[in-house]
Amino acid sequence: MYDLSSRIAATDSSGKKLGTNIAIVGGSVIGLATALKAAAAGFTVTVYDPSLAWAEAAGWCAGGMLGGITEAWPGEDEQLRLGAASLRHWPGFGGKLEANHPGIFTSNVGTINVGVDDGDVQDLNRVYEYVTNNEHLWDRGGTIDGAEPFLAPGSNDPKDSRMRKLTRRELRALEPALSRAARGALLTEGERSVDNRELLVALKEQCENTYGVTLVEREIEDLNHLVDGTVGTYDQVVLAAGNGSQDLAATVGLNLPIRPIKGEVLRLRFRPGVPEPPRHTIRGRVHGRPCYLVPRPWGLLIGATEYEHGDDREVTVQGVLHLLQDTEVLFPGVTEYELREIIAGLRPGSIDNLPYLGRVEEALDGRLVIATGHGRNGILHTPLSAVAAVAALVGTELPEAKSCDPHRIPDFIM
Ligand SMILES: Cc1cc2nc3c(=O)[nH]c(=O)nc-3n(C[C@H](O)[C@H](O)[C@H](O)COP(=O)(O)OP(=O)(O)OC[C@H]3O[C@@H](n4cnc5c(N)ncnc54)[C@H](O)[C@@H]3O)c2cc1C
Secondary structure (H helix, E strand, O other), X not given: OOOOOOOOOOEOOOOOEOOOEEEEEOOOHHHHHHHHHHHHOOOEEEEEEOOOOOOOOHHXXXXXXXXXXXXXXXXXXXXXXXXXXXXXXXXXXXXXHHXXXXXXXXXXXXXXXXXXXXXXXXXXXXXXXXXXXXXXXXXXOOOOOOOOOOOOOOOOOHHHHOEEEEOHHHHHHHOOOOOOOOOXXXXXXXXXXXXXXXXXHHHHHHHHHOOOOEEEEOXXXXXXXXXXXXXXXXXXXXXXXHHHHHHHHHOOOEOOOOEEEEEEEEEEEOOOOXXXXXXXXXXXXXXXXXXXXXXXXXXXXXEOOOEOOOOOOOOOHHHHHHHHHHHHHHOHHHHHOEEEEEEEEEEEEXXXXXXXXXXXXXOHHHOEEEEEOXXXXXXXXXXXXXXXXXXHHOOOXXXXXXXXOHHHOOOOEO
């Protein structure tokens, strides 16, 4: 267990002890999880966000897959290492939230990657070779917070959760409602998904009711305002504002590149008499296009398109058409579902698909901690990022987050 409770001893660059009254800018998954962990460690915490109903937050829009293993792509070693490490934080973190707020974990049985044509199956094979040849990067042995790791059903050995190829017959037995179009499939047992909206609600509730965190609906325009008295005189500041982080970092002389990566998502409600949704999270490749189906108690979440257009949250006909066409190829029963919601959001992307996590001595008189830039995997990275941010607040580093130091950014200090 990473014990923070007796280590509130951070010092600024001149060796002066930093205090424990902190402000967090951004009240979505990363900001609220950091608030919860910091308050539990003894900090007095205030969170600022213009919408604590998450109107602009990627965290409200997301799919909620904890794709620590199945997001892997050949060559992205650090991303796989961090994703797998993040998975190890989830059982303890999610388990504690679930105790008061059941319904956060949605699919517990694992993820199935499926491919439809030769090119899709080749992509699956590349992922399979990469993941199975690099077990040292993702071995999920050990526990965090004293909780059991995610396990394959019926197994006590984390190694049984490894990725394996499925025959067509095995795929049909596991997910009979999937179409016969799938020509290749991989199963990663133990990789879960969560309901990101339930997660946000649970985090907010626990912050307010259990840990006495102050939540303020207010936009912060300049990080200096949190230390110079304009908004407050906080001892330390955590920047966790997703796509708002780049502009805020510039107010304290930092170049923190964030690429907004648009994604469209559909929410479809199950109706009596229609085919049951899959039990596993299904990550499809359909003629080269990615498409995922994430089970929810009320039906299915379908995602997600990916474009880099800047600050564009409009839902396009083409995006929805592609998602529905590709889903129908994988799961024909989808046409009988109720189309409940269509939404677009912006993933806050970094320069290299790793988040920015750590203290920045050079800004705000050494009082700034950054926790942002989580791109496609911010839900997966939530518990690890919160622990890393609190480690920075107490003047230490979380070894698992070493590769996320924002100082890797070229020309970071302007
Ligand atoms: C379509 C889509 C699908 C996704 N699917 C997944 C998935 O399956 N699995 C996964 O792990 N991740 C997924 N993600 C990514 C994940 O949602 C993000 O990485 C994560 O939400 C980042 O969290 P965050 O708290 O840093 O930012 P956000 O959730 O974007 O929140 C940022 C918050 O900062 C606030 N803010 C901004 N500017 C200011 C300011 N000036 N002052 C105060 N507050 C401010 C905003 O109001 C907002 O509430 C998906 C994202 C999208 C868009």
